[in-house]
Amino acid sequence: MTPPAPPTGRHRPPRLRDVAELAGVSIKTVSNVVNDYPHVKPETRERVQAAIAQVGYRPQVAAQQLRTGSSGMITLALPSLTFTYFSDIAQEFIEAAQRRRLTIIVHTTEGGPEAERTVLQGFERVLGDGVIFNPLHLWEEELARMDHTSQPTVFIGEHLPEALPRGSDYVRIDNEAASFDATSHLIAQGRTRLGFLGAITSPHGEQPHSSGTLRRAGFKRALREHGMDPASAVLQEVRDWHRQDGFVGMAALLERMPDVDGVVCANDDLAIGVLARLRRLGRRVPDDVAVIGYDDTPDAPFTSPSLSTISPDKQQLAATVLDLIAERIAGYDGPPRTVDVPYTLVTRDSTAVGRRAQTTSEPTSVDPIVSDRPDSETTAPDPSAVDLEELPR
């Protein structure tokens, strides 16, 4: 009887058995030491620990997962890390997970709806303990049709159905309210000829884009509630969410509304493209046109001029999501829960009022208007408005 050949050329990592033999105890005792089981004689524990160190033992997740049913791995499925917003989100999740001794598997769904369906179906293999999923193209009805998820799932993003599938939760930023705030800010600064620039139809063409729709709705509501005619504003649709789309879309918007004096962009990348277009045309920001973005990417303080934007609390988003999914993994099987995380409105130069355009503009400290909720405006420090002479971080 030949033992099965080792799968690869390199030698296998040490096992509990190797430690046990070296320490002269049973495998289970080593396991007990590794798992901090209390009833181990201090002397034995020490001897085992020495053996562990000597052979360099590390537990094998695969075997633990097989035995216990959980691996400490969670899949994070995002559209693409090439959007600064998502790479920021990913970083927050990875850090938050590391703090909880969890491991994040990053999966991207650039392929569109098909790739997103794969996520929902649990991929082709059973891998981690759960999924954190930010769908972009899946439409409400498709999600609503599912009666349960294939594994513990927390959705992030927007425009999900009222009734989530069993086994899932939902953490979101109130996009409509945030966009309402952004628009109201422009109006408060005296802007009257407003445009909205965003992607409504998904680039994959199947359905309206969730966040885009909500942000546009907030824009329109702000106009209405401030006594302006929503029909007087220009809603400029763009194809996707990248800088290029903002650059191109702004040209189109200007054609329809040459005297626009305020633009609400559906994200910062679009706003950056908008700024580039305005610069090319010699329009001054904020003097001639005010521009506001959404996401507060690391670029925002460094655009020219620095960009006012909506800043979602990504850290709290990550923390909340991990809490929820941890509960699901631990066995909670109650009804879907929906949690809102806060955002703030960060005002920088691109929406300032009564300023001459400067040949230059730069990251500066401003007193940001911060609002957790549409109706509760307060002031708080803006983490991004550091004094740059102070060598931050």
Next chain:
Amino acid sequence: MTPPAPPTGRHRPPRLRDVAELAGVSIKTVSNVVNDYPHVKPETRERVQAAIAQVGYRPQVAAQQLRTGSSGMITLALPSLTFTYFSDIAQEFIEAAQRRRLTIIVHTTEGGPEAERTVLQGFERVLGDGVIFNPLHLWEEELARMDHTSQPTVFIGEHLPEALPRGSDYVRIDNEAASFDATSHLIAQGRTRLGFLGAITSPHGEQPHSSGTLRRAGFKRALREHGMDPASAVLQEVRDWHRQDGFVGMAALLERMPDVDGVVCANDDLAIGVLARLRRLGRRVPDDVAVIGYDDTPDAPFTSPSLSTISPDKQQLAATVLDLIAERIAGYDGPPRTVDVPYTLVTRDSTAVGRRAQTTSEPTSVDPIVSDRPDSETTAPDPSAVDLEELPR
């Protein structure tokens, strides 16, 4: 005798056994179908496939890994996704891995050397089949001291020792040569008062920063080889690699060399900070000062003016790295290999010559100088210099 309780409240995913019972065959036959073993009667195969679809069977990676010793998971350890360069890299790896049906676990080492040591020691648990590791703070000697890695490893980045640990390979961009090219480009454009801006000492303070040192060396060599005195140039050290550091560092550089007319930045983020500083001071780019970066982040075409930079071929980097690590995982145990991947010099407005400063500048098509190697300058299309009216991607 009670069977061990299921680990969580939710019911377990279907197993081979469930499929086998439904199809009326043995577990092994189902396994054979799943793994495309050829000697299965078409009729049986069909029946089994129907059963698989019916119960929604998906193989459990944990059990496969335990049995076969490999999981198809690879850890990617990067400093932080908040640097655009690294999030781009991560995206490339994730996509390339998905194409090969591999799974990427992203780990970040923001903590500095300590976190990087953890990576080398293989983390606390045996998880995937290998590691792709971009160290930032670990110094040469520490790596040189290791005689073998704890698992198949491919290093990316720079300044690794000549003699890598057994079991590892190394894929790099020739930073010194690239920086030489960037500097030569400025010189060719007629710039004579040059400055270099980069982080040399690691922010964690222990050792010289690898890439920074190499890029500075290329800068100095370019001066020498073009008959300029390296001592006449200003080497401005900055603390870290972020936009802020460029913003602050440029002020310091100007104090030491007020009439600087060309700045080589160690990465694009620094260059963006430099541009912001110059804008603030009313210096025109490129008329008064030319600025060149390194990385070709997605920001580069959208800065003001658009930024010339070194563009590493990230896609090929990812492909090469995955090839190497796949060989290691498959059992290759030969000596460490080092592979260079190409880069190109992308020229945009920030280093143009004989142009009046425009009130605006924007992403434009230029004829890029592209060089794979210092001595082989050729012309090729610049993927980032798309015609933005064409609604790219």
Next chain:
DNA sequence: TCCAAGTTCTACAACGTTGCAAACAAGCCT
């Protein structure tokens, strides 16, 4: 001295999968 009540340690089985070897079936040749 013996037993009860800890405390510490161990044997066994099972998690889901696949490599191996062998069993079985079918077709073909002598």
Next chain:
DNA sequence: AGGCTTGTTTGCAACGTTGTAGAACTTGGA
């Protein structure tokens, strides 16, 4: 018909880990 080859299917064992149950040891009180 018997044996040989080829094609198809199966049983068994093992990967490394942990929960359960119980064995072995220690302590202390009667």
